[in-house]
Amino acid sequence: xxxxxxxxxxxxxxxxxxxxxxxxxxxxxxxxxxxxxxxxxxxxxxxxxxxxxxxxxxxxxxxxxxxxxxxxxxxxxxxxxxxxxxxxxxxxxxxxxxxxxxxxxxxxxxxxxxxxxxxxxxxxxxxxxxxxxxxxxxxxxxxxxxxxxxxxxxxxxxxxxxxxxxxxxxxxxxxxxxxxxxxxxxxxxxxxxxxxxxxxxxxx
Amino acid sequence: xxxxxxxxxxxxxxxxxxxxxxxxxxxxxxxxxxxxxxxxxxxxxxxxxxxxxxxxxxxxxxxxxxxxxxxxxxxxxxxxxxxxxxxxxxxxxxxxxxxxxxxxxxxxxxxxxxxxxxxxxxxxxxxxxxxxxxxxxxxxxxxxxxxxxxxxxxxxxxxxxxxxxxxxxxxxxxxxxxxxxxxxxxxxxxxxxxxxxxxxxxxxxxxxxxxxxxxxxxxxxxxxxxxxxxxxxxxxxxxxxxxxxxxxxxxxxxxxxxxxxxxxxxxxxxxxxxxxxxxxxxxxxxxxxxxxxxxxxxxxxxxxxxxxxxxxxxxxxxxxxxxxxxxxxxxxxxxxxxxxxxxxxxxxxxxxxxxxxxxxxxxxxxxxxxxxxxxxxxxxxxxxxxxxxxxxxxxxxxxxxxxxxxxxxxxxxxxxxxxxxxxxxxxxxxxxxxxxxxxxxxxxxxxxxxxxxxxxxxxxxxxxxxxxxxxxxxxx
Numbered sequence: 065x066x067x068x069x070x071x072x073x074x075x076x077x078x079x080x081x082x083x084x085x086x087x088x089x090x091x092x093x094x095x096x097x098x099x100x101x102x103x104x105x106x107x108x109x110x111x112x113x114x115x116x117x118x119x120x121x122x123x124x125x126x127x128x129x130x131x132x133x134x135x136x137x138x139x140x141x142x143x144x145x146x147x148x149x150x151x152x153x154x155x156x157x158x159x160x161x162x163x164x165x166x167x168x169x170x171x172x173x174x175x176x177x178x179x180x181x182x183x184x185x186x187x188x189x190x191x192x193x194x195x196x197x198x199x200x201x202x203x204x205x206x207x208x209x210x211x212x213x214x215x216x217x218x219x220x221x222x223x224x225x226x227x228x229x230x231x232x233x234x235x236x237x238x239x240x241x242x243x244x245x246x247x248x249x250x251x252x253x254x255x256x257x258x259x260x261x262x263x264x265x266x267x268x
Numbered sequence: 269x270x271x272x273x274x275x276x277x278x279x280x281x282x283x284x285x286x287x288x289x290x291x292x293x294x295x296x297x298x299x300x301x302x303x304x305x306x307x308x309x310x311x312x313x314x315x316x317x318x319x320x321x322x323x324x325x326x327x328x329x330x331x332x333x334x335x336x337x338x339x340x341x342x343x344x345x346x347x348x349x350x351x352x353x354x355x356x357x358x359x360x361x362x363x364x365x366x367x368x369x370x371x372x373x374x375x376x377x378x379x380x381x382x383x384x385x386x387x388x389x390x391x392x393x394x395x396x397x398x399x400x401x402x403x404x405x406x407x408x409x410x411x412x413x414x415x416x417x418x419x420x421x422x423x424x425x426x427x428x429x430x431x432x433x434x435x436x437x438x439x440x441x442x443x444x445x446x447x448x449x450x451x452x453x454x455x456x457x458x459x460x461x462x463x464x465x466x467x468x469x470x471x472x473x474x475x476x477x478x479x480x481x482x483x484x485x486x487x488x489x490x491x492x493x494x495x496x497x498x499x500x501x502x503x504x505x506x507x508x509x510x511x512x513x514x515x516x517x518x519x520x521x522x523x524x525x526x527x528x529x530x531x532x533x534x535x536x537x538x539x540x541x542x543x544x545x546x547x548x549x550x551x552x553x554x555x556x557x558x559x560x561x562x563x564x565x566x567x568x569x570x571x572x573x574x575x576x577x578x579x580x581x582x583x584x585x586x587x588x589x590x591x592x593x594x595x596x597x598x599x600x601x602x603x604x605x606x607x608x609x610x611x612x613x614x615x616x617x618x619x620x621x622x623x624x625x626x627x628x629x630x631x632x633x634x635x636x637x638x639x640x641x642x643x644x645x646x647x648x649x650x651x652x653x654x655x656x657x658x659x660x661x662x663x664x665x666x667x668x669x670x671x672x673x674x675x676x677x678x679x680x681x682x683x684x685x686x687x688x689x690x691x692x693x694x695x696x697x698x699x700x701x702x703x704x705x706x707x708x709x710x711x712x713x714x715x716x717x718x719x720x721x722x723x724x725x726x727x728x729x730x731x732x733x734x735x736x737x738x739x740x741x742x743x744x
Contacts, residue, residue, distance in 0.1 A: 081591050082470055082570055086710040091691035095335065095355035097309035097362050109712050132591060134471035137504065138710060139689075140406040140420035141307065163474060163506045164406060164420055171424035218438070220293050231424075232320070235432045238287065238295060242323075242434055245286040245297050253283075255527035255535045256299050256399060259326045 065173045067228035071155045071198045074126040076117055077191035079184075081132035085165065088136065088144040102143055103150030118151075127154040128196055130187050134158075135176075136165025145172040155198050157205065159184050170221050171231065177205060183213045200226055273545035275442050276509050277477045280417040280542065284400050286434055296437045298429050299399040300416075302385045303330040303372065305363040306691070307404030311427035312366040323433045325371035329394055332360050332377050333384045337693050338654050338681035341378045348378055356692065370430070383657020383683040386410040386624035390494060391657055393523025397512040397539040402429055407624045407707065409500040413493030414520070415512035415542060417477070420501065440477045441551040443505065447482040449559035454741040456634065457492035458626060458705065458724035460484070461499045462564040464556060466574030473505030476552065479544060480510050484558045490519040491630040498625045499707050502571040511543035565611055565737055566709045566722040568599035573709070575611060577727070577739045583607040602711055603719050604699070611737050614721070618702035619644070619651035619678065619732040620714070621725055623688040626705035627656030629663050631725040636669040638729035638740060644677040645735030651678040652694065654686040678732065690715040703731035 093105035111118050129148070135158035136144060145168040148156070155175040169176045177198060179187070183205075187196060190207045197206045200222065205213045224231060235242075249257040274282070286295040301324075308330070315321070322328060335356040343349055351357040360377065367374035375381045381388065386407055389395035397415035402408060404426040411418035425435060445464055451457075465472075478500050485493060493510045500508025517536055520526045527535045562576035573596070575582070584596035584607065600607065605614070621627075621635050632655060644651050653673045655661035661683055664670055670680045687694035688706035690713060696702040698717030705728050706713075709720035721737060730740040 081595060084570075084708075084710045086708070086713050090712050090716070091689045094306050094691055095353070095359055097313070097359055099310050109716070134474065134504065137470055138406065138501075138708065140404055140408075140422055142310075142404075142422035142424060145422070160471060160474060162471075162504065164422060167425065168422035171422060218293075219291050220289070220436075231436060232314075232318070232428045232431050235295065235428065235434060235436065236320075238434075239432075241287050241295070242297070242432060246433075249297065253535075253538065255531040256396070257327075258531075260394075260525045 065228045065230060068173055068175055068200050068225040070200065071127050071175060073128065073195050074123055075128035075130050075157070075187065075191040075196045076123045076126045077188040078117060078129055078131050079188050082134045082137055083131050084138035085136060085141050085144045086138055089141065089147040093147070094141060094143050099146045101150060102147035106147035106151045125152045127152060128198065129153050129156045130184060130191055131156060131158040132181070132184065133160050135161050137162040140164045142168045142172070145169050145174055148174060157184065157187060170225070173225060173228070175200065175225065177215045179205065179213055179215055186211060273547040275544040275548045275550060276415070276479055276511055276542055277417065277440070277442050280398055280400065281439060283398065293436050293438055295434045296400060298402050298433055298435060299327060300389070300394055300401040301328040301429050302389055302401065302403035302408070303328060303426070304334055304385050304403070304405065305332045305359045306334045307423050308366065308426055309359060309362040310423050311430060312370065314427040315370070315430060320431045322370040322372060322430045327433065328372045328430070329375070330363055330367040330372050331375040331382055331385055331388050332363055334685045334689065335359050335692050336377055336684040338652070338684050338686045341682055380658040380662060383660065384624045384627060384685055386498065387627060387656030387660065390414050390490065391523065391659055393520055393526030396520070396526070396535070397516055398542050402435065406501045407498050409506065409508050410494045410498035410624055412497035412500065412508040413490060413495070413510055415510060415516055415539070417507055417509065419506040440506065441475050443473055443476040443478045444550040444553040445478050445480050446553065446555045447480065447484045447558040448555060449557050450484055450487065451558050451561060454563055454726065455561055456724040456726060457488060457495045459561055459564040460558065461496045462566065462574045462722060463561045465499060465503045465571050466564070467554065467556060468503040470502060470570055470572045471504045473500065473503040476505050478503065478505040478508045480508060482558070485510050486513060489630055490515060491628040494628065495625055499571070502707060512539045563724065563727050563739055563741065565727065567603065567605060567611060568596060569602055569709055569711050570595070570599070571707070571709060571722065573599060577611055577737060579611055581605045581607055581609040581611065612739055614701065614737045615647060615735055616701040616703045616721065616731050616737065617647060617649045618696050618700055619648055619728050620687040620702055620704040620706060621652070621728050622654030622656070622686050623706035624656065624685070625707045626725050627654060627660065629660050631705065632660065632664045632669050635725040635729040636672040638726050638743065639676040639678070639732065640672050642676055642733045644732045647735035648732055651732050652681050652687065653678050654681045655683050657683050676732065687714050689713060690718070696720070703728045703737060
């Protein structure tokens, strides 16, 4: 994962609430066995509308997307994060995120910035004409007009994003603790940690 | 050790903490990992690239479901028929190669045990009360119906669980959804959960694990509980839970992967301690009057857009929130509906009975009870019944349900995710409506331009008979 520090540039003033993962990437794009190339299907149903904001030339390559409440609700498909990355989006600013999408975004180095709706409204206005900057270190979103909005982020996630850390690698380093847990569970709850046998005759 | 009263969620969480960091993030042990073909290829590729192995292949079960066509899988000679879509075929082939390469047990697409991953888990006794269960699919919340802490994860997390059998998580907040009173005649667990989502909204449970409490759940079958917990995610909650009881234990006993003998007795003894303690504190509580709920349908493009079948399509301006009003306007335009229109006058051309929400034997029995001796309306062009697994299919056929469906003019299919999500050949044509027992009515969910009305199996069957959304209670 690439380290994240600042993300600066035009922001797509999408603004919509309850953007679900079927809108971000419809299911027929999920038949891939790769993480790449999903940008072509990103926001497909919206991009089918003439004059849609995603195909507005002034937002071509914009690294930020601004949306309303409950962004990324619906399925667990990480393809939603991959499709946005492929489109060049490095940060989403919204008033709230679905839990699963927020996790998927983080795992792919996409910054999910949560701000109150009033601040989102101001950013939507600025984004129509001007760039926006997000600084992970100081946890702020700023505009060329002296707007400065602070956001919260989990300290562990911030650390991983800033350093570009691989979470699986970090957890593998805790292997001894995991083994100790397994031994304890095997002794106390053997039906949970013991090797399962399939006990029906004549089946797989 | 005397301790403060804890919720069911807290008890399962506490039993799975490997360690907790000072910032409050815990490493949580995962007891069961279900894998399907769509969200796993990139995870296996990640393991390969990093030279990593699967820590506990013995706690992992793989089964294909999303991509498989629901038409015949084998030819007359018993040879496997190819999948026409090359991408779907490649995804299936990837899982078929990855499972043995990493030592994971695999249920073949033509095996009787194959089915939708969330039907297969409980049916095989792979999903157990008090266990932590994950799968790269948001409807993993279903397994909460069997009292497992179960939730959907993204592909990076699938890779993390494969490599470490753990996840790094923060404790969720808890939300008690208490239902007082019992459901009326013709009102099913699906109507109940649709109603609850309508009350909470699709973000009402965000950041929370929901626990469903009240007599209605104690009297509900495991199948019904799985339906309710399945759609917890539609209210924004990553997981839903219902406390284990004798109904749960009776359901599980003797299932292939369920514990036996002394293990079974020890397991049941622990399971009996899991219910939320009296006085346990939830971060949030809502109370619903179950007896007031009617058969419920959706009119819009969000699962929170619910209304009783006796109602009408709402006026967008009736919503206090201007953003919701605007969303409702867009929904109605997409759905081709007019405000004030009676819901039971909406004509449907397609019927889908299936999905991880409603494809278990009880769902099929409920649909068949309505369709017995009746025929689908002429206006219904496409009506399919897709059992949740090969074992459900076999059971339904033993009961003669398949013959009832076919006599009524519905198609009887092979198990899989089917028309729930528009990534296999089962799709709803553009601009057409579907009375669907699935879980999402998002724009394009059942295929580009498809218009979905979420309903219970009995209501889908009633719509098949009349050709419009119909109060099943009025069919008699």
